[in-house]
Amino acid sequence: MFKIIDITKEELIALEVEGKLTENDYNKITPLIEKAVKDFGKVKLYVQLNYVDGISPKAFWEDVKTYLKHFNDMKKIAVVGKSRWEKLWSELAAPFISGEVKYFEFTDIDKAREWVKD
Template sequence: MIEQIEGLPAGTLGFRARGQVTSQDYERVIVPDVEAAFALNRKLRLLYHVGDDFTGFDPGAMWDDAKLGFRHFTGWDRVALVTDLPWLRMTATAMGFAVPAEFRLFGNAELDAAKRWIAEPRPVDGD
């Protein structure tokens, strides 16, 4: 299941993965929210929390995630992934260079820090 994370600033989307995540979760929650947000914003920020109650992604969900990422490949400003799952942390670390956005990885205990980071203004060049 995918849930929205509320209380984030404008231009920032937040999602929490719980239990088993399916392609229907992407099609029902993430895709409409992302498409609507990109209709209003050229660049978006994303906070994605995969907590201890997460059990896995269905193959269709992983495919939907990849398609959505590629469709808006250059539209991400900042991406924060919050998880303690070793396989997901390793994958994110290995593939983080390919994300054309400022990317940071946080542990579950750092969720509040991730929310602060995703909301803070980018430094102006020369600062």
């Protein structure tokens, strides 16, 4: 499940991720991304992986489609996590966007938030 968090503002979309991601989660967040792209051109994402219990195949496909569709629209993506798998996920996403993707450990949440806001 995606939860929009308080630092979301203008071109910055900030999300917490908990549980298992489904296609329905992407159906809710994609319009927010679409609107931000329409309003600001390039967007920044902050993704805080609190606890991820997996991703359904349809949700994974939606994730890939979103990155491909918005290849040139992503300015920065900050991913905050606590496992090698989460770091690997952020590294795998990098080729699908023209902007910068950076992974941060939970101990560096403040640094991640500052980096993505710049």
